[in-house]
Amino acid sequence: MSNIVVENRDIVIPGDLLAEGMDYIPGDFTFREDEKIFSKVLGMVSVSGRVLKVTALSGPYLPKIGDKIIAKVTDVLMSGWRVDTNTAYTAVLNVRDATTRFVRKGEDLTGILDIGDFLVCKISNVTSQNLIDVTMKEPGLKKVEGGRIMRINCNKVPRVIGKKASMIQLIKDATGVEITVGQNGLVWLRGSAEGELKAQEVVRMIEQRAHESGLTDKLSKFLGVPKREIAPDTVPEPVVEGGEQ
Amino acid sequence: MAYTERLDGRKANGLREMSGKVGVIPNADGSAEFRTGKTWAIAAVYGPREVLPRFMANPKKGFIRCQYTMMPFSGTGERIRPGRSRRAQEIAMVMDKALEPVVDLTAFPNSVVDIFVELPQTDAGTRCAAITAAAMALADAGIPMRDMVCSVSVGTVDGTVVADLTYNEEAFDGHVSDIPVAMTARNKEITLLQMDGHVKKEELKIALEMARDVMSKIFDVQKKALVAKFAEVPQ
Numbered sequence: 001m002s003n004i005v006v007e008n009r010d011i012v013i014p015g016d017l018l019a020e021g022m023d024y025i026p027g028d029f030t031f032r033e034d035e036k037i038f039s040k041v042l043g044m045v046s047v048s049g050r051v052l053k054v055t056a057l058s059g060p061y062l063p064k065i066g067d068k069i070i071a072k073v074t075d076v077l078m079s080g081w082r083v084d085t086n087t088a089y090t091a092v093l094n095v096r097d098a099t100t101r102f103v104r105k106g107e108d109l110t111g112i113l114d115i116g117d118f119l120v121c122k123i124s125n126v127t128s129q130n131l132i133d134v135t136m137k138e139p140g141l142k143k144v145e146g147g148r149i150m151r152i153n154c155n156k157v158p159r160v161i162g163k164k165a166s167m168i169q170l171i172k173d174a175t176g177v178e179i180t181v182g183q184n185g186l187v188w189l190r191g192s193a194e195g196e197l198k199a200q201e202v203v204r205m206i207e208q209r210a211h212e213s214g215l216t217d218k219l220s221k222f223l224g225v226p227k228r229e230i231a232p233d234t235v236p237e238p239v240v241e242g243g244e245q
Numbered sequence: 246m247a248y249t250e251r252l253d254g255r256k257a258n259g260l261r262e263m264s265g266k267v268g269v270i271p272n273a274d275g276s277a278e279f280r281t282g283k284t285w286a287i288a289a290v291y292g293p294r295e296v297l298p299r300f301m302a303n304p305k306k307g308f309i310r311c312q313y314t315m316m317p318f319s320g321t322g323e324r325i326r327p328g329r330s331r332r333a334q335e336i337a338m339v340m341d342k343a344l345e346p347v348v349d350l351t352a353f354p355n356s357v358v359d360i361f362v363e364l365p366q367t368d369a370g371t372r373c374a375a376i377t378a379a380a381m382a383l384a385d386a387g388i389p390m391r392d393m394v395c396s397v398s399v400g401t402v403d404g405t406v407v408a409d410l411t412y413n414e415e416a417f418d419g420h421v422s423d424i425p426v427a428m429t430a431r432n433k434e435i436t437l438l439q440m441d442g443h444v445k446k447e448e449l450k451i452a453l454e455m456a457r458d459v460m461s462k463i464f465d466v467q468k469k470a471l472v473a474k475f476a477e478v479p480q
Contacts (some may be wrong), residue, residue, distance in 0.1 A: 013467075013468055013472065014389075015347075030388065031391065038391070041387055041390070045388075059388065089355060
């Protein structure tokens with residue numbers, strides 16, 4: 001006999017009992033012990049069918065293949081760069097993954113990317129030891145030029161992006177600022193100086209109020225800009241799993 | 246004369262008034278404050294981050310590293326010399342060992358989670374308050390944990406078994422023992438057990454039973470503080 005002791009969207013802390021019996025399956029941030037399922041983090045329960053999962057409300061960014069992140073060049077290697085990913089682990093960007101042009105052997109790589117540069121890149125590989133490879137060989141991946149970088153809690157990233165990038169679009173419409181959000185919690189804002197400040201303020205606000213529902217509508221009222229419906233096939237950002245709930 | 250009535254009028258198993266708060270250090274990845282009576286602990290958690298010095302890194306899993314500090318003005322008036330003392334190092338080590346069984350850092354090899362605990366005011370039971378605050382701060386930082394850890398000191402004062410001793414009780418003129426205990430919240434498994442003073446076998450058994458009973462009160466404070474951070478979440 002199995003029974004579930006929590007409800008959807010309940011707040012649980014580590015070690016809290018979620019369900020008893022073998023009929024339920026432990027999902028993200030949960031574990032089974034003696035036919036019982038417990039939470040592993042401070043977070044919000046989400047029940048989907050037989051799978052119990054906890055959405056963490058805080059916590060470190062776990063690098064995943066295919067994630068778009070914003071990283072900072074920290075060192076120049078023999079045939080690539082070491083980049084800081086805002087995690088406990090650094091990543092390596094190979095020359096082949098950074099540029100399409102031919103790079104001679106022994107050429108000075110700082111001409112392409114220098115120490116201190118930020119870049120929008122994608123995680124192409126992660127090993128079990130969390131060694132990370134990144135690539136820039138995809139449309140939209142480039143060196144960060146101009147604007148400003150801000151840091152947010154990586155668990156709030158889906159909220160800042162919004163459902164089908166609705167939130168980003170809203171800020172763009174209101175301030176004219178171009179926004180790129182990295183899954184690792186780095187945000188690149190580029191536009192007019194006033195616009196950037198305004199956008200930064202709005203992103204901070206979303207981060208602080210991430211757990212409120214209907215945030216896009218509230219912000220649209222606050223900014224005085226209508227929420228724009230985006231057709232699914234013209235989505236500028238990938239639809240992020242676990243976005244606005 | 247036996248110690249029948251406690252100096253501050255509490256029951257034998259009565260704890261001091263406790264309070265907990267989470268997110269007190271916005272710059273940290275996770276933080277918490279825990280007070281019991283006049284003892285006050287603030288914990289801040291940073292990480293998982295790169296291990297420095299490098300040789301300490303464990304390629305199999307991440308680890309935790311505690312630092313325990315009493316603030317210079319935290320005692321009874323005599324300035325406490327800042328910096329690591331033997332005592333602070335020992336307490337930091339037992340804190341590591343008390344928290345290590347519950348944290349699960351297998352997903353973060355070669356990384357470290359740093360826990361800093363500062364005590365602005367002390368009145369005995371500081372390592373227990375420090376562990377309780379550190380467990381809350383770890384949960385606030387989103388570190389995967391299999392359980393919470395709660396801690397309280399028990400002991401005997403002149404033959405009477407009591408919980409959560411104050412400094413005045415520890416300094417009581419007679420036989421006194423002070424037994425800091427930390428336990429996991431769910432299974433009540435002991436992760437810290439130290440002892441100072443003289444205690445009889447039977448008294449120790451009663452004291453541990455008492456620690457087991459009162460531990461849930463500390464857990465309630467922890468849970469309330471952690472949930473309160475997100476209390477305004479609409480259903």
